[in-house]
Amino acid sequence: MNKKLIIYLILIVVLVVAAFLVFQKQLLTFKENKVSFNNQSTISQDQSSESEKTEKREEQNIKEQNIDTKKEEKVEEDIQEEEAFTMDEIAKHNSEESCWTIIRGEVYDLTDWISQHPGGPDKILSICGKDGTEAFIQKHGGKEKPEETLKKFKIGIFEAQ
Numbered sequence: 001m002n003k004k005l006i007i008y009l010i011l012i013v014v015l016v017v018a019a020f021l022v023f024q025k026q027l028l029t030f031k032e033n034k035v036s037f038n039n040q041s042t043i044s045q046d047q048s049s050e051s052e053k054t055e056k057r058e059e060q061n062i063k064e065q066n067i068d069t070k071k072e073e074k075v076e077e078d079i080q081e082e083e084a085f086t087m088d089e090i091a092k093h094n095s096e097e098s099c100w101t102i103i104r105g106e107v108y109d110l111t112d113w114i115s116q117h118p119g120g121p122d123k124i125l126s127i128c129g130k131d132g133t134e135a136f137i138q139k140h141g142g143k144e145k146p147e148e149t150l151k152k153f154k155i156g157i158f159e160a161q
């Protein structure tokens, strides 16, 4: 009787151990699968973020190219837009109603500036309808404020006949 019990006990122990081993093995394979799955997903994430980066870089390049072409177009426009005036045309604008002058080969409409000029309206009126280069340079040549103010009134370039 005792012998039988011992055999049963041994059998039960063997079964439990075997079951435990099988369970452990399955647990191990499950863990391995999980790790490789995670790796794959990080790799694919890396790949997708890499391709996103390339896409963004390409977009940026296209944007920069567009800006460059726009700049080039603007420069071309500016060159084309510059109107040329002859002396005959400029000479007609010699009063406070319409005052044009030439300074360093460029034409300025100073009509609105006559009443604003800190040096008085007569100084501006004296250069309406003619070349004011000498008078302007004598008084303001190279000085920042008059030079900057002058830029605002430019309407074109002087074309000698």
Ligand code: HEM
Binding pocket: 110, 113, 117, 118, 119, 120, 123, 124, 126, 127, 132, 135, 136, 139, 140, 145, 146, 147, 149, 150, 153
């Ligand atoms: C015939 C030519 C001109 C003469 C003789 C003349 C003369 C003067 C004089 C006497 C002043 C007073 C203050 C100072 O001595 O700086 C003055 C100021 C000034 N003028 Fe003229 N001017 C002339 C043309 C112009 C033109 C064409 C512009 C620009 C559109 C201009 C812009 C100015 C400005 C911005 C000031 C103030 C300067 C400051 O605050 O520093 N002037 N000018």
